[in-house]
Amino acid sequence: MPADQPHGATAASQLSGAPAAPARLAQAALRDVPWEIGVAKPDPAIVVDGVTRTFGGLTAVSVDHLEIQRGGITGLIGPNGAGKTTLFNLLTGFDQPNAGTWSFDGRSLGRLSPHQVARLGVVRTFQLTKALSRLTVLQNMLLGAKDQRGEGFFRSLVPGVWKKEEAANTEKALELLARFKLDAKKDDFAGTLSGGQRKLLEMARALMSDPKVVMLDEPMAGVNPALTQSLLGHVKDLREQGMTVIFVEHDMDVVRDISDWVVVMAAGRVIAEGPPESISQNQAVVDAYLGAHHDAPLTIEEEDQVLAEAEAAIAREEGTTGEVLTSERTDGEGTQR
Structure with missing residues (x-):
């Protein structure tokens, strides 16, 4: 079950008659949502069902069910090659899936081109900026x-x-x-702008269309620390203005700082969902990033097995090498080659 979160600030705002800030509204809406894959959200803006995308024999995306809470900041994380950018491309019309449906505010986005998706209020930025x-x-x-x-x-x-x-x-x-x-x-x-300034320009340009959902693909990548703080502030401002934000990021400090909910992908699938504090406790997430048993000491039996396998591999290699050297040293008549 989710951990209890402090609600004094929300209570204070209610006593004073002031409306709760969107950040607290999103957190409150997600407070009692179970930490389960594909869990239903109180007010989803985007719903994904059975979306798959394959490239030859490689399955880049296979998402059974995913809902994005309206008015919150959802972090999409996972190791390289997890399918995060491919999922962004599918949701915004830059690519089409092999199967599945996805919708925004109950309206299907399937088969729409990127500019049609943007007109409905779903805009995105790119990992590699697209400034002209x-x-x-x-x-x-x-x-x-x-x-x-x-x-x-x-x-x-x-x-x-x-x-x-x-x-x-x-x-x-x-x-x-x-x-x-x-x-x-x-x-x-x-x-002539720096990489960080181009990121800012792309985010500012996205806001020209008065979007309802803003999807940011690694907005902090390649940005110096000073501009990173500025970008973080702007992402939080989007939520304060009532927009739904989905962003891809690898820096877990950033994810914990600004996310209301985190979705973790690996090998094209969603392997975990929950608030930021739950993700570091999830063994599937730890294994996906660092490998299974990355920090567990080997038992004596496991050490012996690993050592035996290594010695066998070395023996095979030495045997093969000896045979090759012998065959190269002499020919059929015993003369040196």
């Missing part, structure tokens, strides 16, 4: 705005149709750039 290097930072931001009237050919010829909307989008983009401390770079080419 030869456009300015501000121009990159304006590309993220949706339903722009000037995108059509004939409407673009009539500035009166889209000028006011473009001004509003520009104001919104500048506000987001200021929030992410990129406003001083607005006229610079995106290709």
Whole structure:
């Protein structure tokens, strides 16, 4: 059963009449949820059923059932090759599964293209940033705005149709750039930004479409410590604004710091779910990351068995090597080769 969590802050906010913060609402909603694979959530935003994706004979993703709680931060963790990014690609339309269904707010996302998924409110960032290097930072931001009237050919010829909307989008983009401390770079080419600044730009651009779900693929990868703290703050802000966040991360300190719930994948499957504090206690997770019995001392019998197997392998190798050397030293008539 989940451990009891302090609720004094929530009680205090109720006594004062102030609404509870989204962070505490998400934690409260998940407090009594069992730590079980595929467990039902009180208010799921995304539901995955029987999704599989194979590449030749390799099964990259095989998820029987997964629900993502609305309004919370869900960390998706697992060793390299676990299928985390492939699952992101499937949920956002960048790839299609061999089988299964998945939905957002009860609406199926199957067979939708990435831009159609984004219009419904599910956006993502990439492990390798996708900023357009030869456009300015501000121009990159304006590309993220949706339903722009000037995108059509004939409407673009009539500035009166889209000028006011473009001004509003520009104001919104500048506000987001200021929030992410990129406003001083607005006229610079995106290709001149550092790796960390590109991560910030990609996150800011995603917010231009007013998303409901934000999926972040390793947002902290390759980012210096100073910008890491800034990115962490921005991820928490997304939750405070009522968005649902799913992020892939390898740094367990980061996962424990910001996650309300953690989903662990290995070999394409979900092997554990629960709050951050439960994950380090799960033997399946420890084995997936470090290997079974990584910290357990061998018994005398196990040591003898390992030693015997090693000696047998060495003997076989030496025997084979001796035979090869003998055959190379002489030919059929006893002369040296």
